[in-house]
Amino acid sequence: MKQNIAIRVDDLTVAYNYKPVLWDIDLEIPEGVLMAIVGPNGAGKSTLIKSILGILKPIAGSVSIYDKPYDKQRALVAYVPQKGSVDWDFPTTALDVVMMGTYGSLGWIKRPGQRQKKAALEALEKVGMLPFKSRQISQLSGGQQQRIFLARALVQNASIYFMDEPFQGVDATTEIAIINILKELRKAGKTVVVVHHDLQTVPEYFDWVTFLNVKKIATGPVKDIFNDNNLTKTYGINYKVSVQE
Amino acid sequence: MKPQETHNLCGFTTATNIKNCKHLKPKTIDITEYITLVFTDYTLRTITLGTAILGAVTGMLGSFAVLRKQSLLGDAISHAALPGIAIAFMLTDTKDSNVLLLGALISGLLGTFWIRGIIKKTHLKSDTALGLILSLFFGFGMLLLTFIQKQPNANQAGLDKYLFGQAATLLEADVWLMASVTGICLLVLIVFWKEFKILLFDADYTKTLGFNTKFIDILITSFIVLAIVLGLQTVGVVLMSAMLLAPAAAARQWTNSLATMVGLSAVFGASSGVVGTAVSASQNNLSTGPVIVLVASVFVLVSFVFSPSRGLLFKQIRFIKNRRDLQLHKTLAFMYNIAETHHNIAHPHTIKILNNFQGFTKRTLQELVKKNYVKLEGSMWSLTEEGFKTASNLYNQQPENNE
Numbered sequence: 058m059k060q061n062i063a064i065r066v067d068d069l070t071v072a073y074n075y076k077p078v079l080w081d082i083d084l085e086i087p088e089g090v091l092m093a094i095v096g097p098n099g100a101g102k103s104t105l106i107k108s109i110l111g112i113l114k115p116i117a118g119s120v121s122i123y124d125k126p127y128d129k130q131r132a133l134v135a136y137v138p139q140k141g142s143v144d145w146d147f148p149t150t151a152l153d154v155v156m157m158g159t160y161g162s163l164g165w166i167k168r169p170g171q172r173q174k175k176a177a178l179e180a181l182e183k184v185g186m187l188p189f190k191s192r193q194i195s196q197l198s199g200g201q202q203q204r205i206f207l208a209r210a211l212v213q214n215a216s217i218y219f220m221d222e223p224f225q226g227v228d229a230t231t232e233i234a235i236i237n238i239l240k241e242l243r244k245a246g247k248t249v250v251v252v253h254h255d256l257q258t259v260p261e262y263f264d265w266v267t268f269l270n271v272k273k274i275a276t277g278p279v280k281d282i283f284n285d286n287n288l289t290k291t292y293g294i295n296y297k298v299s300v301q302e
Numbered sequence: 303m304k305p306q307e308t309h310n311l312c313g314f315t316t317a318t319n320i321k322n323c324k325h326l327k328p329k330t331i332d333i334t335e336y337i338t339l340v341f342t343d344y345t346l347r348t349i350t351l352g353t354a355i356l357g358a359v360t361g362m363l364g365s366f367a368v369l370r371k372q373s374l375l376g377d378a379i380s381h382a383a384l385p386g387i388a389i390a391f392m393l394t395d396t397k398d399s400n401v402l403l404l405g406a407l408i409s410g411l412l413g414t415f416w417i418r419g420i421i422k423k424t425h426l427k428s429d430t431a432l433g434l435i436l437s438l439f440f441g442f443g444m445l446l447l448t449f450i451q452k453q454p455n456a457n458q459a460g461l462d463k464y465l466f467g468q469a470a471t472l473l474e475a476d477v478w479l480m481a482s483v484t485g486i487c488l489l490v491l492i493v494f495w496k497e498f499k500i501l502l503f504d505a506d507y508t509k510t511l512g513f514n515t516k517f518i519d520i521l522i523t524s525f526i527v528l529a530i531v532l533g534l535q536t537v538g539v540v541l542m543s544a545m546l547l548a549p550a551a552a553a554r555q556w557t558n559s560l561a562t563m564v565g566l567s568a569v570f571g572a573s574s575g576v577v578g579t580a581v582s583a584s585q586n587n588l589s590t591g592p593v594i595v596l597v598a599s600v601f602v603l604v605s606f607v608f609s610p611s612r613g614l615l616f617k618q619i620r621f622i623k624n625r626r627d628l629q630l631h632k633t634l635a636f637m638y639n640i641a642e643t644h645h646n647i648a649h650p651h652t653i654k655i656l657n658n659f660q661g662f663t664k665r666t667l668q669e670l671v672k673k674n675y676v677k678l679e680g681s682m683w684s685l686t687e688e689g690f691k692t693a694s695n696l697y698n699q700q701p702e703n704n705e
Contacts, residue, residue, distance in 0.1 A: 161511030
């Protein structure tokens with residue numbers, strides 16, 4: 058079975074100071090997988106996503122989306138940042154935040170219109186947040202805020218979704234709602250990459266996994282590589298060797 | 303070198319267009335007389351317009367500074383502008399406000415980019431970087447001012463007005479400059495509204511959508527610097543940041559929409575300017591800049607107390623009301639538990655049983671009667687049908703929004 062490669066990362070190295078956060082990452086993510094990136098704190102999981110998305114500038118290496126540079130393929134990619142990365146007391150409503158997902162396709166200066174609003178409302182419906190569309194975002198619970206972020210990415214109608222810890226600090230209801238949407242996305246042939254912390258749910262939620270700890274430990278189908286050997290390599294002794302201090 | 307202690311409206315004699323100073327001399331003027339004066343008196347009209355426009359533009363831009371958590375940036379920029387004023391004076395030997403403000407603009411921008419540089423390149427946090435640049439530039443500026451003061455040059459005296467500002471020195475040309483900058487700023491705000499909003503909320507995400515966040519960022523920051531520099535003549539280096547922050551902080555209390563906040567902030571800023579000028583002109587010519595800042599602070603104070611959704615007063619009222627409701631419900635639940643033991647829920651019980659229950663007070667009982675949950679007969683009470691139904695359904699389904 059020959060699958061298309063949705064995301065290809067070559068020799069990616071990222072450092073904030075002199076010590077690398079990511080070292081020489083080679084990664085091929087096939088189209089249509091629901092992939093978890095797992096690894097201990099400080100392993101560079103978020104950094105990997107941010108570098109692929111061009112938020113961080115790598116020291117070396119390249120990223121391609123469907124064999125073209127990311128710059129040319131932005132329209133195919135959507136991003137769900139960590140919920141804690143923004144100030145939820147910002148004066149705006151849930152609908153307004155979801156509308157922001159349409160800004161990319163609008164480009165500079167053009168304002169969102171009826172079509173964009175309709176798309177945003179549909180996305181809100183999908184995540185079960187339609188009744189809260191006019192709610193000031195600080196009045197939403199953590200799980201609801203996460204769903205708003207997910208809706209904002211859904212509006213982009215992308216082929217590839219990157220999500221940074223979407224299950225962090227959400228209750229069971231939201232977690233189930235989110236994972237169902239992710240599975241739906243996969244069914245529709247989309248590629249979904251998720252930074253994930255809860256190792257126990259990996260086999261249940263995902264079909265592909267990447268073990269990361271500064272270096273790439275392993276990547277492949279969950280059923281083949283999600284085993285003690287790789288877990289030990291990622292979280293065990295090797296952890297101490299590769300990220301001292 | 304000391305700042306001028308009294309900044310009366312007519313004090314600055316080189317402002318050639320001041321003609322009607324006599325009108326402004328009286329210690330107190332009644333309101334109608336003052337309003338006529340604003341429209342007829344050239345100086346007063348210029349100052350009122352100038353401070354109003356200044357308040358509007360700083361209020362507008364201040365919203366962005368506050369929402370980006372860059373409240374202190376304004377303070378650093380205004381202080382950083384001081385050496386620019388001094389150097390511009392030393393180089394050109396003129397007191398033309400345009401030349402001096404150009405100097406202020408350059409050194410303000412320089413300070414801003416240093417701050418950004420320090421935050422980016424070192425491990426220092428932004429407050430440290432701001433404080434560092436603020437005091438460094440201000441110290442250097444003061445040094446230059448003292449140096450100029452010591453020079454045998456008759457032209458020097460006016461520079462210290464930039465410390466605390468002197469609205470009386472505003473000329474029509476200055477007001478025109480302010481108006482055009484405000485106009486351009488408004489235009490840019492409208493054109494790039496969507497980009498500003500998304501950058502303020504989520505910069506990383508904005509980048510992934512393909513927007514040049516650096517460009518948007520520099521655009522906002524440049525306008526903030528420009529607005530601050532424009533205000534130096536009127537409000538001065540030391541108090542200028544209040545013009546940026548106070549209207550925005552006040553406006554945030556009243557609305558949950560960015561557009562309304564920006565608009566309201568502009569209105570608050572402009573009103574502070576107008577009212578401040580009026581107070582200063584009618585009350586024995588108090589120094590205008592500080593009065594404007596104080597008026598703006600009154601807006602903040604009132605907003606913090608009286609805003610319906612975020613204000614302290616209504617928050618407290620809601621808090622008390624909630625407690626009372628809970629107490630009421632708790633009492634009702636207690637009565638329900640007693641009533642439940644009888645076949646007939648309307649069976650009367652003595653009030654005495656309630657006395658060893660914490661949530662119960664005489665007033666709660668009265669309140670329950672008023673809501674028709676409970677009937678009172680002498681010293682006996684009984685649940686009504688409605689009270690029983692309400693009590694059995696209390697908090698059965700937690701509404702989702704109540705987390």
